[in-house]
Amino acid sequence: MARGRISLQERVRRRTRAGLVARSAERELFRGNFDTTPEDGRHRFLFHVHGTAGVGKTRLVKEFEHLARERGALTAYVNETSGSVPEVLEAVCRQFAAQGHRFKDLERMLAAHRERRHEAETAALAALDPAPDGAPSTGGMALARAGLAGLGLVPGVAPFTAVLDPEQLAHGADRLRSVLAARFRSHEDVHLVLDPASVLTPVLAEELDTIASDVPWIVLLLDTYERTGPFLDAWLHDLLTTDRYGALPDTVVVVTAGQHPADPARWGTFADFMTSLPLQPFTEAEARGLLASRGVTAEPVVAEALRLTGGLPVLLSTIAGTRPAGPEDVTDPSATAVERFLKWEQDPGRRFAALAGALPRLLDADVFAVAVDCDRDRAEELYAWVETLPFADRLGGRIRYHDIVRAPMLRLQRGRSPQGWLAGHRRLADAFRRWREAAGAGRDAGRLRLDDDWCRLRLAELYHRLCTSDHAAVSDTLSDLVEACDQGEALAGRWVRVLEDAGRDALLPGVAAWGGRLSDALRSGGTQAVLEALLTGTGHAPQTFPPDVRLQGAGLGPPVTPDGAARGGVPELTGHPVTAGPEPQDDEDHGDHEDAEHSTDRAPEERSRPAALADAALPPALVARIHRDRALAHAARAEHALAVTALSRALTLTPDDARTLALRGECLRVVGRHAEAAADLERAAALDPADAYAWASLGAARLALGHPEEARTALGHALALRPDYAWALVRRARVARELGDMDGRLAALDRAVAVDPGSAWAHCERGDALRAANRYRDALDAYDRALALDPGYASAYASRGVAHHRLGHRDRALADLDRALELNPSYAWARERRDAVVRDRDG
Secondary structure (H helix, E strand, O other): OOOOOOOHHHHHHHHOHHHOOOOHHHHHHHHHHOOOOOOOOOOOOEEEEEOOOOOOHHHHHHHHHHHHHHOOOEEEEEOOOOOOHHHHHHHHHHHHHHOOOOOHHHHHHHHHHHHHHHHHHHHHHHOOOEOOOOOEOHHHHHHHHHHHHOOOOOOOOOOOOOOOOHHHHOOHHHHHHHHHHHHOOOHHHHHHHHOHHHHHHHHHHHHHHHHOOOOOOEEEEEOOHHHHHHHHHHHHHHHHHOOOOOOOOOOEEEEEEEOOOOOHHHHHHHHHHEEEEEOOOOOHHHHHHHHHHOOOOOHHHHHHHHHHHOOOHHHHHHHHHOOOOOHHHHOOOOOOHHHHHHOOOOOHHHHHHHHHOOOOOOEOHHHHHHHHOOOHHHHHHHHHHHOOOOOEEEEOOEEEEOHHHHHHHHHHHHHHOHHHHHHHHHHHHHHHHHHHHHHHOOOOHHHHHHOHHHHHHHHHHHHHHHHOOOHHHHHHHHHHHHHHHOOOHHHHHHHHHHHHHHHHHOOOHHHHHHHHHHHHHHHHHHHHHHHHHHHHHOOOOOOOOOOOOOOOOOOOOOOEOOOOOEOOOOOOOOOOOOOOOOOOOOOOOOOOOOOOOOOOOOOOOOOOOOOOOOOOOOOHHHHHHHHHHHHHHHHHOOOHHHHHHHHHHHHHHOOOOHHHHHHHHHHHHHOOOHHHHHHHHHHHHHHOOOOHHHHHHHHHHHHHOOOHHHHHHHHHHHHHHOOOOHHHHHHHHHHHHHOOOHHHHHHHHHHHHHHOOOOHHHHHHHHHHHHHOOOHHHHHHHHHHHHHHOOOOHHHHHHHHHHHHHOOOHHHHHHHHHHHHHHOOOOHHHHHHHHHHHHHHHO
16 A cells, blocks of 8 residues: 555544444534634534433544544543633643643643632631631631632622621621732732632633644533533633633634533524534444444344343443343343343352442442452452443543443342342441541541542442431431532532432432422522522421522621622621611711611511421521521621511520521611610620620610610720721711710721721711811811722712812812712702702802
């Protein structure tokens, strides 16, 4: 043959590579795409492979990668072993480097991301008060987790953060941002922690654009998209269809593969640029071709294989891999699918090992040794064999049985030997418990859920306990799920899946019902709906969570109005009502720069309580905590009456919980029920005298009741416990105003803006104090700072307008007062001040 030409035989071998004798239409479609230029309307930039488990998606994607490399493409393959956008980018960098193309800038930024995440944890913890023993408090741990997650969780972390120390909640996301900003050298470093995709992806786009001149095509293959899509799909859509991350070279082709079709709501407008490839089970001709390529041609064997598999490639490959010798091997029509998978394996030890390996959801050599319960050398030998089985899918350094094979194996063991089933799962549960305890030894419990290895061990432990019908395992899993909800939907989803998997695999209807209910809730309403479903399912039917609640910075204060401006209301809860206008004490000082604190909420009728799922229960303290979380969500929407109701529910379960009493007392204060508020807050302070939050709120309630001296005493306790408590400092300034102590008022406000320079509310209050002292120009400076921080702060505009009027700046005064009324048309005090300016001008 002429040198360089490829033989006919080699062509045949390539076309039947890895047994892929089917899917010719899909392969030709993908191959042909490289024959069209990006300018050609037939060219596609995205291929989405989808179909049921076992239909051969991964094998086809791997074939696509081979076809792309034949055309000189630079390729990267990513599956569920990458759990975030930064991890996906790390996988891409590694594979491109292995092909001779380093993305040095992106590698540098990824290294910086890892470093900054570590620094963020250190900085966040250092900014929080330690517990009495010197260790970081539980609240500090929760805040650190929210900051460390770094995926848009600050602001916008799930609102279930009542475990945080209340005074920590008074600082808010602005405080955390300022901590990180002070720690890091640039805003880019802060964004690299809080929103890594927004910083890293433009670098990826630049690297791709640079490398495009050296390679004809760049192909990214994203497999197991049913697992990775929840965090990749929106990112990929933005990358391909918008300029958010920069321009991509038009030689990029992306392949995604998962069980579900592409989301039409997201990808519908991209239909002309993508190809959907739904995979069905093999046709009879394709199935026969695959069996023939493995040497299985005897008609009785082929007929039985077709009957058992329904044309699913993974089952066909399993049967073909055993190479049945003759028709006598397929004569038993009552044999189960599992027996067919292993029928031709004569070694009973291997047969047992293959079945035992199905018990864990994920296998490595250590887990397998426990599952088969034999000596280490024999376990190593058997594991090496199991790794070669066609249904053992590789996931990084581990393997997982394909679902279509694993499910009948589990059913076989459960029915054949119930005691063996229980013994195997108990053995595995004990092993995972020991490994989990060793992984957590000497570490702070609040930080363990940041550790993926610890979470994996805990979830496996719970799965195997559930499979033994351990009743306590259901409650333990649900309790863990509440904690997981604080970390966001991704982690909560892993706990929900363990209930789904155990309920299905162990045939436990109650556990499966929990999994299905919580999965539906997570999908439809996020972690808020999960917590509501937990309450409903355990017989604590709650009112519905308010929709679309997002607490500023994990529910951390200072309170935030619906227009986003920091105000001086509830120090722990967000969602303070829009300022309706200050109430003037006299012509010079119009009083509080905080909302009217009146709520028109009406608690809806209780829904009828559904029957509890299974017979599991949550500990009363945990149910109470969920009710506290719901209260935070209600307060985020200024639904303070509903928040009071939720907190009252919590107190029926934990009547002596000081934190819950303090929260309810503050909510009662906000809705104007000051006497009741003071009673709750006094009891909270008595139960926990070290709670600065309770003392501060008590001071505000006592001032509202007309007891300034008692208010000063309570606020003094708060500030003795925490001298830099900005919210309490502003409240003490108000007490000083009531007592006629001008110097004390200004001193408190000077301290407040020093410790919390990002508080527009504190600057505005200080402006009022300066204006009352006839220091109008200094007051203007204070109002300017407040408005620079919060351009939508109506009260600051009104106050600045009055200061301008006092200085004779009528046009500026009118402009400011007009802006205040534009922001809040019902602002009566601003309208009165504007009328006074007009009269003065026209008179």
